[in-house]
Amino acid sequence: MVEHRKPIPVAEAVERVIKKAQALGTQQVALGDSYGRILAEPLKASHDVPPFNRSPYDGFAIRSKDSMGASGENRKRFEVIDHIGAGAVSEKVVQEGQAVRIMTGAPLPAGTDAVVMFEQTIDSGSSITIRKPFEALENVSLQGEDMKRGAAIIDSGSFIHPGTVAVLATFGYAEVQVAKRPVVGILATGTELLDVSEPLQPGKIRNSNGPMIEAQLARMGISCKTYGMSVDDLDESFNVVKAAAEETDILITTGGVSVGDFDFLPAIYERLGAEILFNKVAMRPGSVTTVAVADGKYLFGLSGNPSACFTGFELFVRPAILKMMGAEKLYLPRTQAVLAEDFAKPNPFTRFIRASYDGLSVRPAGFNMSNAVSSIARGNALIVLPGGTRGYQEGALVDVLLLGVEEGTARWTL
Numbered sequence: 313m314v315e316h317r318k319p320i321p322v323a324e325a326v327e328r329v330i331k332k333a334q335a336l337g338t339q340q341v342a343l344g345d346s347y348g349r350i351l352a353e354p355l356k357a358s359h360d361v362p363p364f365n366r367s368p369y370d371g372f373a374i375r376s377k378d379s380m381g382a383s384g385e386n387r388k389r390f391e392v393i394d395h396i397g398a399g400a401v402s403e404k405v406v407q408e409g410q411a412v413r414i415m416t417g418a419p420l421p422a423g424t425d426a427v428v429m430f431e432q433t434i435d436s437g438s439s440i441t442i443r444k445p446f447e448a449l450e451n452v453s454l455q456g457e458d459m460k461r462g463a464a465i466i467d468s469g470s471f472i473h474p475g476t477v478a479v480l481a482t483f484g485y486a487e488v489q490v491a492k493r494p495v496v497g498i499l500a501t502g503t504e505l506l507d508v509s510e511p512l513q514p515g516k517i518r519n520s521n522g523p524m525i526e527a528q529l530a531r532m533g534i535s536c537k538t539y540g541m542s543v544d545d546l547d548e549s550f551n552v553v554k555a556a557a558e559e560t561d562i563l564i565t566t567g568g569v570s571v572g573d574f575d576f577l578p579a580i581y582e583r584l585g586a587e588i589l590f591n592k593v594a595m596r597p598g599s600v601t602t603v604a605v606a607d608g609k610y611l612f613g614l615s616g617n618p619s620a621c622f623t624g625f626e627l628f629v630r631p632a633i634l635k636m637m638g639a640e641k642l643y644l645p646r647t648q649a650v651l652a653e654d655f656a657k658p659n660p661f662t663r664f665i666r667a668s669y670d671g672l673s674v675r676p677a678g679f680n681m682s683n684a685v686s687s688i689a690r691g692n693a694l695i696v697l698p699g700g701t702r703g704y705q706e707g708a709l710v711d712v713l714l715l716g717v718e719e720g721t722a723r724w725t726l
């Protein structure tokens with residue numbers, strides 16, 4: 313008799329997966345290797361930035377009070393007593409009527425409190441004249457205006473992007489404490505599968521899910537162990553899954569999770585004594601996506617159908633990995649866009665449509681069945697249509713999940 317599975321809502325499935333995440337611990341990496349990692353310590357400003365009052369322009373540092381009353385008819389003259397570039401410190405203490413020729417980034421000399429840009433002066437070499445008064449601290453980049461010593465700058469759990477690297481470098485982090493990455497394994501199941509390099513044979517297809525998942529992981533900066541392909545044989549698949557699960561934190565399989573005569577993943581989970589978090593989700597594609605946990609290891613049973621496999625990874629595997637790394641922003645960012653063409657099919661389950669999003673409108677990326685490969689290639693986003701809705705007309709405002717962004721969002725908003 314065919315097993316009847318009870319579908320659970322997508323949000324609940326995501327919740328169940330996230331809850332099982334086990335922290336992986338942290339490690340120290342060189343700053344140059346920190347891009348793409350998850351920061352595992354809060355980043356506080358260990359000094360003011362900038363660390364001293366400095367000139368934001370190429371010009372002349374003056375005492376603002378000496379500029380009082382300056383006008384076009386009554387130009388004020390300053391004697392230039394020193395000349396400094398960024399990196400140099402003037403030893404002079406500027407007195408009344410004096411100025412220091414100063415370049416952008418150089419610290420303001422003692423006594424000065426304003427900077428006159430070159431363009432605002434008539435420069436005769438040893439002296440300058442100006443035609444307007446300057447206020448105290450006019451054209452001065454103030455110590456601590458960017459970051460104050462002791463201020464919390466970046467939370468632990470943040471994705472380290474190039475801007476984060478700049479701040480880490482600013483505070484002298486030659487080494488950075490980051491989250492360890494999980495060891496992830498991929499196994500493609502299916503007697504029909506051929507390796508990428510093999511010629512087609514009757515009844516067979518090439519394994520596209522394995523390389524696809526590898527690339528989805530790579531997009532997250534995660535490398536993986538690949539366990540290749542296994543034929544649909546219970547004992548053989550069980551042995552590979554068991555061995556692979558021992559060597560990994562997360563084992564991703566594709567295929568064999570539905571109710572077919574050669575779908576052995578449910579039996580494998582049972583033999584392993586794994587806890588099934590769910591085996592049916594109210595979504596399309598990917599309704600048969602199964603997630604189990606055995607000995608603290610995740611077993612992601614993604615569907616064999618390529619679009620379902622792809623979607624299952626983005627919705628469940630991705631946030632689980634991020635959670636294990638202590639990341640704060642687990643979810644694909646959501647936006648809304650105008651549907652660029654009719655989508656006539658009704659949606660008994662929440663539907664995720666591979667789509668191309670151009671910043672304003674979104675268009676389904678062609679053949680959109682669960683078994684489609686082409687639409688995964690053409691799409692850069694997923695349109696999300698809620699379950700229990702009928703077809704959508706061109707012009708409707710729809711939810712869109714963005715794919716391939718470095719850092720997601722902290723809130724699940726669907």
Ligand SMILES: Nc1nc2c(c(=O)[nH]1)N[C@H]1C(S)=C(S)[C@@H](COP(=O)(O)OP(=O)(O)OC[C@H]3O[C@@H](n4cnc5c(N)ncnc54)[C@H](O)[C@@H]3O)O[C@H]1N2
Nearest residue numbers: 500502519520521522567568569570575615616617620682
């Ligand atoms: N009676 C029912 N039949 C099916 C149901 C159902 O509820 N009742 N669910 C359907 C849905 S929905 C999906 S999705 C598929 C899921 O199938 P499995 O996850 O068990 O995957 P397989 O049966 O192994 O393969 C399905 C399909 O995908 C192709 N495939 C498999 N692996 C790969 C790979 N690595 N690269 C590319 N393509 C792959 C495979 O050849 C099949 O065509 O079940 C429905 N059936």
Ligand code: MOO
Nearest residue numbers: 597598599620682
């Ligand atoms: O799991 Mo299936 O993808 O809903 O077609």
Ligand SMILES: [Mg+2]
Nearest residue numbers: 568570572575
């Ligand atoms: Mg099947």
